[in-house]
Amino acid sequence: MLENFSFRTIVEYLPLFGQGLITTVWLSALSFVGALIVGIVLCAMNLQRGWLFRAPAKAYIDAVRATPLLAQLYFLYFGLPRLGFVLPELVVGILALSLNSGAYVAEIIRAGILSIPRGQVEASVASGMTYVQRMRLVVLPQAFKVTIPPLLGQAIVLVKDSALLSLISVSELTRAGQLLASDRFMPAEGFLTIAAFYLLLYYCLKGLAGLSSRWLGTAGART
Amino acid sequence: MIWQQLQSLAGSYPLALRGLGMTVVLSLISLVLGTLLGFGLGILRTGGNRLISGLIGAWVDLIRGTPFLVQIFLIFFILPEFGIELDAFTAGIIALTNLAACFICEIVVAGIRSVPTGQVEAALASGLSRWQRMRQVVLPQAMRIVLPPLVGQYVLLIKDSSVVSAIGLTDLTRVGWLVVQRVPNGLLVFFLVGVGYFIVCYPLIMLARRLERRMGAAHGEVQL
Numbered sequence: 017m018l019e020n021f022s023f024r025t026i027v028e029y030l031p032l033f034g035q036g037l038i039t040t041v042w043l044s045a046l047s048f049v050g051a052l053i054v055g056i057v058l059c060a061m062n063l064q065r066g067w068l069f070r071a072p073a074k075a076y077i078d079a080v081r082a083t084p085l086l087a088q089l090y091f092l093y094f095g096l097p098r099l100g101f102v103l104p105e106l107v108v109g110i111l112a113l114s115l116n117s118g119a120y121v122a123e124i125i126r127a128g129i130l131s132i133p134r135g136q137v138e139a140s141v142a143s144g145m146t147y148v149q150r151m152r153l154v155v156l157p158q159a160f161k162v163t164i165p166p167l168l169g170q171a172i173v174l175v176k177d178s179a180l181l182s183l184i185s186v187s188e189l190t191r192a193g194q195l196l197a198s199d200r201f202m203p204a205e206g207f208l209t210i211a212a213f214y215l216l217l218y219y220c221l222k223g224l225a226g227l228s229s230r231w232l233g234t235a236g237a238r239t
Numbered sequence: 240m241i242w243q244q245l246q247s248l249a250g251s252y253p254l255a256l257r258g259l260g261m262t263v264v265l266s267l268i269s270l271v272l273g274t275l276l277g278f279g280l281g282i283l284r285t286g287g288n289r290l291i292s293g294l295i296g297a298w299v300d301l302i303r304g305t306p307f308l309v310q311i312f313l314i315f316f317i318l319p320e321f322g323i324e325l326d327a328f329t330a331g332i333i334a335l336t337n338l339a340a341c342f343i344c345e346i347v348v349a350g351i352r353s354v355p356t357g358q359v360e361a362a363l364a365s366g367l368s369r370w371q372r373m374r375q376v377v378l379p380q381a382m383r384i385v386l387p388p389l390v391g392q393y394v395l396l397i398k399d400s401s402v403v404s405a406i407g408l409t410d411l412t413r414v415g416w417l418v419v420q421r422v423p424n425g426l427l428v429f430f431l432v433g434v435g436y437f438i439v440c441y442p443l444i445m446l447a448r449r450l451e452r453r454m455g456a457a458h459g460e461v462q463l
Contacts, residue, residue: 082394082440083433084401087412091433094425179306183405190309203316211305211313218304 026205029196036192037213043106043188044175047113051174052167054118059125073122080119086180088112093184109181117174124170128163129155161232168225175217189213244424248431251418258414259435265328265410266397266439269335273396274389276336277343282373284344285351295344302341307402310334315406331403339396346388350381383454390447394440401436411435 026033061073080088089112096103103111132155140150182190189210196206280299284292302310315330325333354377362372404413415432419425 078441078444079433079437082437082444084398084412084436086401086404087415087429087432087436090412090415090419091425091429094419094423095429096425098424098426176306179308180402182308190306193309193312197312197316203312204320207309207312207316211309214306214309215301215304218300222304 022202022205025196025200025202026209029192029205029209032192032195033189033209033213036187036189036210037217039187040175040178040189041217043110043181043186044113044171044178047110047117047178048171048174050110050114051117051121051170054114055121055125058118058122059129062122062126063129077119077122080116085112085116085177086183088116089180089184105181105184105186109178109184109186113174113178113181116177117170120170120173121167124163124166125159127166128159131162132158164232165225165229168221168228172218172221172225175221176214179214241427244422244427247422248418248427251414251422254409254418255411255414255431255435258409258411259439261409262397262400262411262436263439265331265335265400265403265408266393269332269339269400270393270396272332272336273339274343276340278347280340280344281347281351284348299341299344302338303345307334307338307399308405310338311402311406327403327406327408330406331400331408334403335396335400338399339392342392342395343389346385346392347381349388350383350385351377353384354380387447387450387454390443390450394443394447397440397443398436 058073058077061069062077064070089109092112092115093105093108096108136154136158137150140154145153178188179190181188182194185191193206193210196209197203280295284295286292311330311334314334315325315327318325318330358376358380359372362376367375400410401412404410404416407413409417411432415428419428422428
């Protein structure tokens, strides 16, 4: 049993956990911005008529969705130096998370754009709008509403996925738990504490998703 | 250069095959157990007992709110403190089954709730028992909603099984990690690892898409 569960050690290591939590938050935020950029580019390519842009975007999305993030992370971690890019682990991690989540974001945005009824697009064509006007004034404002809740769901997934960066020794939250587990042989204290911190982040994001779907009047996020 | 590396990679062929086998076995066992447990939990959760459904909901939230890596560490390092000695394989199965069950529970709940109440009322009025109602009226209709995300969940499960390599199980990802220590070409090694996963996952992704389209089409018929 956990009769010698030591709260004192947890308090002693609290600064380490705090740092880990902060690192997890900002690296997830940065990766999410990266994922949005990757996702928007992929989605724009995917919505073109010609296959020249569409085929690579589709292949990329399928390849990312059919392989585990951990394998992708190792691919970059062990592969990039081979191409002459020797980057810090943290940068490799953010890159991997952005490239991975980007594929899912692309699908979310595409679903949002395709959810706009065909008649709306036809109506805007009939009113003589250009492509840019149509996108900016008709399609995107409506698609925005539909995509926000699932995007927040993806953000939750991203925060959880960022735990894998501990395996390439990025000092984020999970790494802090591992340190406590290995330095002091206190796995219970280490891992239960970080689980609590992750839950805190989860409930914050989940609350945000709930609020946003109430504001926007759309269905709840699937996480 | 590349040729030499390919040759030395060919030597790791049996290891790679074992890794792929481990990934498939792990995923398959926890897929079957997780599906059974997930359906059980989902049915219990919609059963009407406030306490039970609250407990299940809380547990599902705990599992969905924490990274899978942390769950594996918790199971592998903490259950022994309660006197339950585990090898890595059993810990991996427990963690994956639990994860799958929680996500499948949510999918099943959504499916059951999608069945119109009129159907349940009609079943009640015809004097069907609880079990008959579930098995003959609710579940068959819920399956239409449940099936596409269920298959998608299987893909996620196979991918998540890669995380068990963190506690030393020699699955496909771990094999890649071992090989890359010897053959320092991360691009090639993990490209091949990716191909292994792709072969297993992509057919399932295609199946999920087909099911989704078919369900959409069926839905359209009803609306007409």
